[in-house]
Amino acid sequence: MLKAVILAGGRGKRLRPITDYVPKPLIPLNNIPIIEWQVKYLKKQGIKEIIICTGYKAEMIKNYxxxxxxxxxxxxxxxxxxxxGTGGAIKQAGLSIKDKSFFVLNGDTITNINLKQLAKKQNAIASIELKTKFGIMETQNDIVTKFKEKKEISDLWMNAGIYHLQNEVLKDLPKKGDIEKTVFPDYAKKGKLRTVKFKNVFWYSIDSFKDMEECSEELQK
Known part of the structure; x- marks a missing residue:
C-alpha cells in the first residue's frame, strides 16, 4: 500500500521552446504525456496513491x-x-505521508525498474550501469583496436532517480534545497544509504529532444 512521490516541478529549460507553453510532464512520447507513462508505471508496480509535486504551470498538470x-x-x-528543490518538494509532500516508507520518482524518468526489489532495502537509491551516448574506443599501445557504440559501462553505477525512503528521512530534509546535495551526501558519510543495482532495464531520463526521440522509438518496440 505504499505511496509514491513524483517530482514534477521543474521548468524543463533544456526542452525549450516546448516548455515555454507546456510543463515538461505534459510533453508527449508517442502521444502520451510523460506524467501519464509514469502514473501507469506506478499503478502497475502496485502503488495505490501518488503525490505529484508541481510548481511550473501546475494548473495545466492538474487539469490534465x-x-x-x-x-x-x-x-x-x-x-x-x-x-x-527536490528535498523541499519531498518534505512538503511528506506532510500527507504517514506510511513507514514511500517511493520517489524523478518527473522525467521513464522506466520499468521493479519497485518491489527496491523496497527490500531501507533508504535505497535505484542504480543502473552508466550509459554513454558516445562511441567507445578500445585501444592497445595507443592503437585503436575496436569501436563500440552506446555501450553501458560496467561497474560504474549511476543514480536512476528512483528512491525508497523511510518516513524519518522527512525530518532531515531541507525546507528548500535538493535531496541529492543535502541528505544523500550526509547519509552516505554515515553509512545510512543503500542502493539496489538494476542491469538491463528500460530507463530514460528525458532531458533533450534526442532523449524524446530515442525513448519514443524504444517505447514503440
Whole structure:
C-alpha cells in the first residue's frame, strides 16, 4: 500500500521552446504525456496513491489529470509556491505521508525498474550501469583496436532517480534545497544509504529532444 512521490516541478529549460507553453510532464512520447507513462508505471508496480509535486504551470498538470480521471489510482497534487528543490518538494509532500516508507520518482524518468526489489532495502537509491551516448574506443599501445557504440559501462553505477525512503528521512530534509546535495551526501558519510543495482532495464531520463526521440522509438518496440 505504499505511496509514491513524483517530482514534477521543474521548468524543463533544456526542452525549450516546448516548455515555454507546456510543463515538461505534459510533453508527449508517442502521444502520451510523460506524467501519464509514469502514473501507469506506478499503478502497475502496485502503488495505490501518488503525490505529484508541481510548481511550473501546475494548473495545466492538474487539469490534465482531472480530465483523464480514469487511472484507477488516487492522485494528489502538492504545489510549490516557490521552487523548493527536490528535498523541499519531498518534505512538503511528506506532510500527507504517514506510511513507514514511500517511493520517489524523478518527473522525467521513464522506466520499468521493479519497485518491489527496491523496497527490500531501507533508504535505497535505484542504480543502473552508466550509459554513454558516445562511441567507445578500445585501444592497445595507443592503437585503436575496436569501436563500440552506446555501450553501458560496467561497474560504474549511476543514480536512476528512483528512491525508497523511510518516513524519518522527512525530518532531515531541507525546507528548500535538493535531496541529492543535502541528505544523500550526509547519509552516505554515515553509512545510512543503500542502493539496489538494476542491469538491463528500460530507463530514460528525458532531458533533450534526442532523449524524446530515442525513448519514443524504444517505447514503440
Amino acid at each position: 489529470l482531472e480530465m483523464k480521471n480514469n487511472f484507477g489510482i488516487k492522485i494528489k497534487i502538492s504545489v510549490e509556491k516557490i521552487p523548493l
